[in-house]
Amino acid sequence: MGPHPAVAAIRLAVRRTLTDLAAEAGSTFTAPVREPRERTGGAPLAAAALPAAVGTTLIGNAHRHPSGLPRTPAAPGSPLVLVAVSGGADSMALAIATAFEAPKIGLRVGAVTVDHGLQPGSADRAAQVAGRLRELGLDPVEAVAVRVGRDGGPEAAARDARYAALDEAAERHAAVAVLLGHTRDDQAETVLLGLARGSGSRSLAGMPAQKGRYRRPLLELDRAATRQACSAQAIQVWDDPHNCDPAYTRSRVRHEVLPVLEKHLGGGVVEALARTARLFRDDADALDQWASLAERDIRTGEGALDAGKLAELPPAVRRRVLRRAALRAGCPGGDLFARHLETIDLLVTGWRGQGPLHLPGGVEATRRCGTLVFRRQGD
Numbered sequence: 612m613g614p615h616p617a618v619a620a621i622r623l624a625v626r627r628t629l630t631d632l633a634a635e636a637g638s639t640f641t642a643p644v645r646e647p648r649e650r651t652g653g654a655p656l657a658a659a660a661l662p663a664a665v666g667t668t669l670i671g672n673a674h675r676h677p678s679g680l681p682r683t684p685a686a687p688g689s690p691l692v693l694v695a696v697s698g699g700a701d702s703m704a705l706a707i708a709t710a711f712e713a714p715k716i717g718l719r720v721g722a723v724t725v726d727h728g729l730q731p732g733s734a735d736r737a738a739q740v741a742g743r744l745r746e747l748g749l750d751p752v753e754a755v756a757v758r759v760g761r762d763g764g765p766e767a768a769a770r771d772a773r774y775a776a777l778d779e780a781a782e783r784h785a786a787v788a789v790l791l792g793h794t795r796d797d798q799a800e801t802v803l804l805g806l807a808r809g810s811g812s813r814s815l816a817g818m819p820a821q822k823g824r825y826r827r828p829l830l831e832l833d834r835a836a837t838r839q840a841c842s843a844q845a846i847q848v849w850d851d852p853h854n855c856d857p858a859y860t861r862s863r864v865r866h867e868v869l870p871v872l873e874k875h876l877g878g879g880v881v882e883a884l885a886r887t888a889r890l891f892r893d894d895a896d897a898l899d900q901w902a903s904l905a906e907r908d909i910r911t912g913e914g915a916l917d918a919g920k921l922a923e924l925p926p927a928v929r930r931r932v933l934r935r936a937a938l939r940a941g942c943p944g945g946d947l948f949a950r951h952l953e954t955i956d957l958l959v960t961g962w963r964g965q966g967p968l969h970l971p972g973g974v975e976a977t978r979r980c981g982t983l984v985f986r987r988q989g990d
Contacts, residue, residue: 615843617836618708621829625708625790626715628828629692631821632788633716691719693786694749695777698724698740698849701792704837705829707846709790710748721751723780723789725773727759729853736849743847753780766859767945781824793818793827796834799884800864808948812927813895817888833881902931915982921959930956933983937970940985946971958983 613619694709696702706722713720722744726737737754744752757772759765781789798817805814820827829837841848856862872880905928909920916936921929930952937947937955951970958965958978968976973988 615840617704617839618843620832620836621704621708621840622712624828624832625705626712628790628826629709629713629716629718632692632826685714685717685719687719689717689719690787691721691784692788692790693777693781693784694720694722694790695773695792696722696724696740696744697792697851698736698743699792699851699854700837700841700848701794701797701829701834703743703846703848704840705790705792706744706749707747707844708840718787720749721784721786722749722753723777724752724754725776726754726756727769727772728756729759729765729769740849751784755780766861778824786824788826789824791825791827792829792837794829794832794834794837795885796865796869796881798830798888799869799881800861802884802888803864803868804860812891812898815888816892816895817885819892830885898927898931902928902935906932906935911982913982915979915984918959918962918978918981918983921983926956929959933959936983936985937974937976940974941987942970942972942974955983 614622692709692713694702694706696706706720710720722741724737724740724744726733728734734754734756737756741752741754755776757776759772760768777789780786801817802815805817808814818827818830820830838848840846853859854862855866857866869880905924906916909917909924909932911917916932921932924932933952933955934947937951938944942951947970954968955970955976958968958976962978965978969988970976975986975988977984977986
């Protein structure tokens, strides 16, 4: 009998991501060589009856985790993939699926669990999660403590600290990728948050399946599938109480806004929002490419932007050029909103002798002699 449908779906999603990763690397990772099974009376031994050979890692246990089979791990020194694991159903389902699939193409699998230090006993929980992952055969596994600041609010500050820790771990272990457990439900929540903030099409595009070293294999799967997969494999999970705390915006969207939309608009809202994200991403990618090409033509030798040529661009492209210039000058991306870009745009389309504009990050935008100049104050 095959694995539970949810387990199979998650494995397939992970397999596709790992295969794409191998293709991007320009070659297929070398799969491990399996030792031939011993025979007794001419018949192969059952897999569950085989002892673990030297150098063999058990990915799960045949009795405790029905879908976990003894597998030969990738050779030491093989490319490493890290999984970011909170201990929740999404990331635990991703971790065990990756541990099951990666050795088939010669990848080692490790994990990082981040302790944000925001709850009593968080260090102990992080250590428990790390221990559970080691039992499942992942190696290396780290529990990393971070200090969460205050910039951008608690959610943004925790996210920044988490990604900084993941980046550092990936660099230290020379990981070829970091896998994240975001699901289609997370994508729907991100789209709604972007819509509420009025942040433009890039925000409505949601989370990308791939960005730099990060991959999100589960974006096409529902959160319910990850819970079913963990239940089917007897994988213990931890539910973060912050995910139910109405003090956090995303929690309110998850437990209050989305249920209301589902109730009054009918089922399928999450899927529709995720589909909207894909459509917006295609449009946003095309406009970003156009803006990148246009910027080369309108940038002066001194690094300023030609206001006349800017005015000739379609608004969607022009504002992307302005955003790129502001970010390059030092504006924090998370603090640069649509209202800032609209004000900068008036320096091009509604020039009335306005003075310098003060942007996040201490950046100043000024129109001078027919050009737009972005610089940090004091430079």
